[in-house]
Amino acid sequence: MAKQYDVIVIGAGPGGMTAALYASRANLSVLMLDRGIYGGQMNNTAAIENYPGFSSVLGPDLAQNMYQGATQFGAEYAYGNVEGVTDQGDVKIVKTDSDTFEAKAVVIATGSEYRKLGVPGEEAYGGRGVSYCAVCDGNFFKGREVIVVGGGDSAIEEGLYLTQLASKVTVIHRRDQLRAQKILQDRAFANDKMNFVWNTNVTEVLGDDDKVTGVKIKNNQTGEESTIDASGVFIYVGILPKTDEFGDLGITDEIGWIPTDGEMATKVPGIYAIGDVRAKDLRQITTAVGDGGIAGQQVFKYIEALADKQSVN
Numbered sequence: 001m002a003k004q005y006d007v008i009v010i011g012a013g014p015g016g017m018t019a020a021l022y023a024s025r026a027n028l029s030v031l032m033l034d035r036g037i038y039g040g041q042m043n044n045t046a047a048i049e050n051y052p053g054f055s056s057v058l059g060p061d062l063a064q065n066m067y068q069g070a071t072q073f074g075a076e077y078a079y080g081n082v083e084g085v086t087d088q089g090d091v092k093i094v095k096t097d098s099d100t101f102e103a104k105a106v107v108i109a110t111g112s113e114y115r116k117l118g119v120p121g122e123e124a125y126g127g128r129g130v131s132y133c134a135v136c137d138g139n140f141f142k143g144r145e146v147i148v149v150g151g152g153d154s155a156i157e158e159g160l161y162l163t164q165l166a167s168k169v170t171v172i173h174r175r176d177q178l179r180a181q182k183i184l185q186d187r188a189f190a191n192d193k194m195n196f197v198w199n200t201n202v203t204e205v206l207g208d209d210d211k212v213t214g215v216k217i218k219n220n221q222t223g224e225e226s227t228i229d230a231s232g233v234f235i236y237v238g239i240l241p242k243t244d245e246f247g248d249l250g251i252t253d254e255i256g257w258i259p260t261d262g263e264m265a266t267k268v269p270g271i272y273a274i275g276d277v278r279a280k281d282l283r284q285i286t287t288a289v290g291d292g293g294i295a296g297q298q299v300f301k302y303i304e305a306l307a308d309k310q311s312v313n
Helices: 014-025 040-044 059-071 134-141 153-162 182-189 244-249 285-312
Strands: 003-010 030-034 076-079 082-088 091-096 100-108 112-114 145-149 168-172 194-197 200-207 212-219 225-229 232-235 239-241 271-273
Touching: 003 014, 003 091, 003 285, 014 030, 014 040, 014 059, 014 100, 014 285, 030 100, 040 059, 059 076, 082 244, 100 285, 134 153, 134 232, 145 153, 153 168, 153 182, 153 232, 168 200, 212 232, 271 285
Parallel strands: 003 030, 003 100, 030 076, 100 271, 145 168, 145 232, 168 194
Antiparallel strands: 082 091, 091 100, 112 239, 200 212, 212 225
8 A cells, every 4th residue: 555644745955855844844754765865956056154053164065954843753765756746635645656645634845956058969978078056066176167148147256266276257148238136146256266258158068088178159140159278067047946846736837837826835735835835926945944844834734624624534
Protein backbone atom coordinates (compact mmCIF):
# COMPACT_ATOMS: atom_id res chain seq x y z
CA MET A 1 0.00 0.00 0.00
CA ALA A 2 1.04 3.56 -0.62
CA LYS A 3 2.41 5.28 2.46
CA GLN A 4 -0.02 7.90 3.71
CA TYR A 5 0.61 11.42 5.00
CA ASP A 6 -1.48 14.42 5.79
CA VAL A 7 0.71 16.61 3.59
CA ILE A 8 3.30 15.99 0.93
CA VAL A 9 5.59 18.90 0.08
CA ILE A 10 7.22 18.49 -3.33
CA GLY A 11 10.49 20.40 -3.20
CA ALA A 12 12.74 21.14 -0.24
CA GLY A 13 13.96 24.64 -0.98
CA PRO A 14 13.30 27.53 1.43
CA GLY A 15 9.58 27.61 0.63
CA GLY A 16 9.08 23.87 0.89
CA MET A 17 10.98 23.61 4.15
CA THR A 18 8.97 26.47 5.65
CA ALA A 19 5.69 24.85 4.60
CA ALA A 20 6.86 21.58 6.18
CA LEU A 21 7.79 23.42 9.39
CA TYR A 22 4.39 25.09 9.73
CA ALA A 23 2.39 22.00 8.80
CA SER A 24 4.33 19.64 11.10
CA ARG A 25 4.19 22.14 13.95
CA ALA A 26 0.40 21.95 13.56
CA ASN A 27 0.74 18.21 14.30
CA LEU A 28 0.23 17.08 10.71
CA SER A 29 2.25 14.21 9.25
CA VAL A 30 4.47 15.68 6.57
CA LEU A 31 6.75 14.28 3.88
CA MET A 32 9.15 16.48 1.92
CA LEU A 33 10.21 15.02 -1.42
CA ASP A 34 13.08 16.38 -3.47
CA ARG A 35 15.17 15.03 -6.32
CA GLY A 36 18.27 16.73 -4.92
CA ILE A 37 19.72 17.95 -1.65
CA TYR A 38 17.51 20.11 0.56
CA GLY A 39 18.08 23.82 0.19
CA GLY A 40 17.72 24.05 -3.56
CA GLN A 41 19.53 26.96 -5.19
CA MET A 42 20.73 28.24 -1.80
CA ASN A 43 23.40 25.56 -1.98
CA ASN A 44 24.85 27.31 -5.04
CA THR A 45 25.00 30.76 -3.44
CA ALA A 46 28.18 31.90 -1.75
CA ALA A 47 26.76 34.84 0.20
CA ILE A 48 23.15 35.79 0.85
CA GLU A 49 22.94 39.45 1.86
CA ASN A 50 19.20 40.11 1.80
CA TYR A 51 17.77 37.57 4.24
CA PRO A 52 16.50 39.20 7.46
CA GLY A 53 18.57 38.52 10.55
CA PHE A 54 21.86 38.13 8.69
CA SER A 55 24.13 40.80 7.29
CA SER A 56 25.54 37.97 5.17
CA VAL A 57 25.16 34.19 5.36
CA LEU A 58 26.53 31.33 3.30
CA GLY A 59 23.81 29.68 1.24
CA PRO A 60 24.59 26.10 2.35
CA ASP A 61 24.63 27.21 6.01
CA LEU A 62 21.21 28.82 5.70
CA ALA A 63 19.91 25.69 3.96
CA GLN A 64 21.17 23.51 6.82
CA ASN A 65 19.61 25.76 9.46
CA MET A 66 16.27 25.75 7.61
CA TYR A 67 16.35 21.97 7.31
CA GLN A 68 16.91 21.54 11.04
CA GLY A 69 13.94 23.80 11.69
CA ALA A 70 11.77 22.07 9.10
CA THR A 71 12.29 18.62 10.61
CA GLN A 72 12.23 19.48 14.32
CA PHE A 73 8.52 18.67 14.65
CA GLY A 74 8.61 15.35 12.82
CA ALA A 75 8.49 16.23 9.12
CA GLU A 76 10.26 13.58 7.06
CA TYR A 77 12.60 14.15 4.13
CA ALA A 78 13.17 11.69 1.30
CA TYR A 79 14.66 11.59 -2.18
CA GLY A 80 11.95 11.43 -4.78
CA ASN A 81 11.81 12.25 -8.49
CA VAL A 82 8.11 13.06 -8.75
CA GLU A 83 6.53 11.92 -12.03
CA GLY A 84 3.00 13.12 -11.42
CA VAL A 85 0.19 13.99 -9.02
CA THR A 86 -3.35 12.65 -9.36
CA ASP A 87 -6.29 14.41 -7.77
CA GLN A 88 -8.86 11.99 -6.33
CA GLY A 89 -10.84 14.56 -4.41
CA ASP A 90 -10.05 14.22 -0.73
CA VAL A 91 -6.97 12.12 -1.56
CA LYS A 92 -4.00 13.06 -3.73
CA ILE A 93 -1.71 10.42 -5.22
CA VAL A 94 1.94 11.38 -5.64
CA LYS A 95 3.95 9.04 -7.84
CA THR A 96 7.74 9.08 -7.95
CA ASP A 97 10.08 6.95 -10.05
CA SER A 98 10.29 4.44 -7.20
CA ASP A 99 7.30 4.89 -4.85
CA THR A 100 3.69 5.97 -4.59
CA PHE A 101 2.36 8.12 -1.73
CA GLU A 102 -1.05 9.34 -0.63
CA ALA A 103 -1.84 12.65 1.04
CA LYS A 104 -4.79 14.81 1.90
CA ALA A 105 -2.99 17.88 0.60
CA VAL A 106 0.00 18.63 -1.61
CA VAL A 107 2.27 21.68 -1.64
CA ILE A 108 4.21 22.19 -4.86
CA ALA A 109 7.56 23.89 -4.26
CA THR A 110 9.66 22.59 -7.14
CA GLY A 111 11.22 25.93 -8.04
CA SER A 112 12.60 26.92 -11.41
CA GLU A 113 15.60 26.28 -13.64
CA TYR A 114 17.88 28.33 -15.82
CA ARG A 115 16.77 29.10 -19.37
CA LYS A 116 19.17 27.99 -22.08
CA LEU A 117 20.38 30.18 -24.94
CA GLY A 118 19.75 27.38 -27.40
CA VAL A 119 22.80 28.18 -29.54
CA PRO A 120 25.36 25.82 -31.09
CA GLY A 121 28.05 24.77 -28.64
CA GLU A 122 26.02 25.44 -25.49
CA GLU A 123 25.17 21.81 -24.84
CA ALA A 124 28.41 20.45 -26.27
CA TYR A 125 30.54 22.50 -23.85
CA GLY A 126 28.29 22.14 -20.81
CA GLY A 127 30.59 21.40 -17.88
CA ARG A 128 33.59 22.23 -20.06
CA GLY A 129 33.37 25.99 -19.84
CA VAL A 130 29.62 26.63 -20.11
CA SER A 131 28.04 27.12 -16.69
CA TYR A 132 24.90 28.50 -15.08
CA CYS A 133 26.41 28.82 -11.60
CA ALA A 134 29.40 31.04 -10.86
CA VAL A 135 29.61 29.88 -7.25
CA CYS A 136 29.76 26.26 -8.39
CA ASP A 137 32.30 26.66 -11.19
CA GLY A 138 33.98 30.04 -10.83
CA ASN A 139 36.98 28.56 -9.06
CA PHE A 140 37.99 26.79 -12.27
CA PHE A 141 38.60 30.14 -13.97
CA LYS A 142 41.04 31.84 -11.62
CA GLY A 143 43.10 34.37 -13.54
CA ARG A 144 41.22 33.76 -16.78
CA GLU A 145 38.82 35.82 -18.87
CA VAL A 146 35.14 34.84 -18.71
CA ILE A 147 31.85 35.95 -20.24
CA VAL A 148 28.53 36.53 -18.52
CA VAL A 149 25.42 36.52 -20.72
CA GLY A 150 22.46 38.51 -19.39
CA GLY A 151 21.59 41.78 -17.70
CA GLY A 152 19.35 40.97 -14.75
CA ASP A 153 20.08 40.58 -11.05
CA SER A 154 21.50 37.06 -11.37
CA ALA A 155 23.82 37.97 -14.22
CA ILE A 156 25.27 40.98 -12.43
CA GLU A 157 25.48 39.32 -9.01
CA GLU A 158 27.31 36.35 -10.47
CA GLY A 159 29.48 38.62 -12.61
CA LEU A 160 30.56 40.55 -9.54
CA TYR A 161 31.35 37.28 -7.78
CA LEU A 162 33.46 36.19 -10.75
CA THR A 163 35.57 39.36 -10.54
CA GLN A 164 37.06 37.92 -7.36
CA LEU A 165 38.46 35.03 -9.40
CA ALA A 166 38.71 35.90 -13.08
CA SER A 167 41.08 38.42 -14.65
CA LYS A 168 38.27 39.96 -16.70
CA VAL A 169 34.48 39.58 -16.83
CA THR A 170 32.71 40.64 -20.03
CA VAL A 171 28.94 41.05 -19.71
CA ILE A 172 27.06 40.56 -22.99
CA HIS A 173 23.52 41.94 -22.96
CA ARG A 174 20.98 42.09 -25.77
CA ARG A 175 19.68 45.49 -24.63
CA ASP A 176 21.35 48.88 -24.20
CA GLN A 177 20.98 48.94 -20.42
CA LEU A 178 20.92 46.50 -17.52
CA ARG A 179 17.75 45.27 -15.82
CA ALA A 180 19.48 44.56 -12.50
CA GLN A 181 18.78 46.51 -9.32
CA LYS A 182 20.50 49.90 -9.25
CA ILE A 183 22.75 48.96 -6.32
CA LEU A 184 24.08 46.03 -8.36
CA GLN A 185 24.52 48.19 -11.44
CA ASP A 186 26.48 50.75 -9.44
CA ARG A 187 28.80 48.06 -8.12
CA ALA A 188 29.28 46.57 -11.57
CA PHE A 189 30.04 49.85 -13.33
CA ALA A 190 32.52 50.75 -10.59
CA ASN A 191 34.36 47.44 -10.94
CA ASP A 192 37.43 47.74 -13.16
CA LYS A 193 37.31 44.05 -14.05
CA MET A 194 33.85 44.27 -15.62
CA ASN A 195 33.39 45.13 -19.27
CA PHE A 196 30.03 45.53 -21.07
CA VAL A 197 28.96 44.68 -24.62
CA TRP A 198 25.53 46.14 -25.44
CA ASN A 199 22.80 45.31 -27.97
CA THR A 200 24.45 42.00 -28.67
CA ASN A 201 23.41 38.34 -28.85
CA VAL A 202 25.60 35.29 -28.45
CA THR A 203 25.08 33.16 -31.56
CA GLU A 204 27.51 30.33 -30.82
CA VAL A 205 29.78 29.01 -28.08
CA LEU A 206 33.19 28.25 -29.52
CA GLY A 207 35.72 25.70 -28.31
CA ASP A 208 38.24 23.05 -29.12
CA ASP A 209 37.77 19.37 -28.33
CA ASP A 210 37.48 19.70 -24.57
CA LYS A 211 37.03 23.33 -23.52
CA VAL A 212 35.45 26.68 -24.35
CA THR A 213 37.60 29.17 -26.20
CA GLY A 214 35.11 32.00 -26.68
CA VAL A 215 31.82 33.02 -28.24
CA LYS A 216 30.55 34.27 -31.57
CA ILE A 217 28.39 37.39 -31.22
CA LYS A 218 26.13 39.55 -33.39
CA ASN A 219 25.15 43.15 -32.78
CA ASN A 220 21.36 43.25 -33.05
CA GLN A 221 21.42 46.89 -34.18
CA THR A 222 24.09 46.82 -36.89
CA GLY A 223 24.21 43.12 -37.75
CA GLU A 224 27.99 43.13 -37.24
CA GLU A 225 29.44 39.74 -36.25
CA SER A 226 32.61 39.12 -34.26
CA THR A 227 34.13 36.82 -31.66
CA ILE A 228 35.27 37.27 -28.06
CA ASP A 229 37.91 34.99 -26.56
CA ALA A 230 37.15 33.54 -23.13
CA SER A 231 37.72 30.42 -21.07
CA GLY A 232 34.25 30.32 -19.53
CA VAL A 233 30.69 31.35 -20.43
CA PHE A 234 28.20 31.91 -17.60
CA ILE A 235 24.60 32.16 -18.82
CA TYR A 236 21.82 34.02 -16.99
CA VAL A 237 18.98 34.76 -19.43
CA GLY A 238 15.94 33.92 -17.36
CA ILE A 239 14.25 31.08 -15.57
CA LEU A 240 11.55 28.54 -16.34
CA PRO A 241 9.26 26.81 -13.82
CA LYS A 242 9.83 23.15 -13.09
CA THR A 243 6.22 22.10 -13.45
CA ASP A 244 6.10 19.62 -16.37
CA GLU A 245 4.95 16.81 -14.10
CA PHE A 246 1.87 18.79 -13.03
CA GLY A 247 0.48 19.54 -16.49
CA ASP A 248 -2.36 17.01 -16.18
CA LEU A 249 -3.75 18.85 -13.14
CA GLY A 250 -4.66 21.89 -15.24
CA ILE A 251 -3.13 24.31 -12.74
CA THR A 252 -0.39 25.90 -14.88
CA ASP A 253 -0.54 28.86 -17.25
CA GLU A 254 0.62 28.79 -20.87
CA ILE A 255 4.29 29.11 -19.85
CA GLY A 256 4.15 26.68 -16.95
CA TRP A 257 3.91 29.00 -13.93
CA ILE A 258 1.24 28.12 -11.36
CA PRO A 259 -1.24 30.90 -10.54
CA THR A 260 -2.52 30.91 -6.95
CA ASP A 261 -4.70 33.05 -4.76
CA GLY A 262 -3.38 34.89 -1.71
CA GLU A 263 -3.60 31.69 0.32
CA MET A 264 -1.32 29.84 -2.13
CA ALA A 265 -4.25 27.70 -3.32
CA THR A 266 -4.37 26.52 -6.93
CA LYS A 267 -7.48 25.72 -8.97
CA VAL A 268 -7.54 22.24 -7.42
CA PRO A 269 -8.74 22.09 -3.79
CA GLY A 270 -6.03 20.70 -1.54
CA ILE A 271 -3.17 21.52 -3.92
CA TYR A 272 -1.04 24.58 -3.14
CA ALA A 273 1.94 26.15 -4.90
CA ILE A 274 4.67 28.29 -3.37
CA GLY A 275 7.97 29.94 -4.19
CA ASP A 276 9.48 30.19 -7.64
CA VAL A 277 6.83 28.06 -9.38
CA ARG A 278 4.17 30.69 -8.71
CA ALA A 279 3.17 33.31 -11.27
CA LYS A 280 4.60 36.38 -9.51
CA ASP A 281 7.13 39.17 -9.99
CA LEU A 282 9.62 38.73 -7.15
CA ARG A 283 11.34 35.39 -6.65
CA GLN A 284 13.56 35.56 -3.59
CA ILE A 285 14.28 33.42 -0.53
CA THR A 286 12.20 35.81 1.57
CA THR A 287 9.15 35.54 -0.68
CA ALA A 288 9.46 31.75 -0.83
CA VAL A 289 9.58 31.58 2.96
CA GLY A 290 6.52 33.83 3.20
CA ASP A 291 4.66 31.65 0.71
CA GLY A 292 5.63 28.55 2.67
CA GLY A 293 4.34 29.91 5.97
CA ILE A 294 1.00 30.81 4.42
CA ALA A 295 0.67 27.44 2.68
CA GLY A 296 1.57 25.50 5.83
CA GLN A 297 -1.19 27.28 7.77
CA GLN A 298 -3.74 26.97 4.97
CA VAL A 299 -3.06 23.24 4.62
CA PHE A 300 -3.88 22.83 8.30
CA LYS A 301 -7.19 24.68 7.82
CA TYR A 302 -7.99 22.64 4.72
CA ILE A 303 -7.39 19.32 6.47
CA GLU A 304 -9.44 20.46 9.46
CA ALA A 305 -12.31 21.26 7.11
CA LEU A 306 -11.96 17.81 5.51
CA ALA A 307 -12.19 16.16 8.93
CA ASP A 308 -15.33 18.17 9.76
CA LYS A 309 -16.94 17.17 6.47
CA GLN A 310 -16.15 13.50 7.00
CA SER A 311 -17.48 13.54 10.56
CA VAL A 312 -20.78 14.96 9.31
CA ASN A 313 -21.05 12.30 6.64
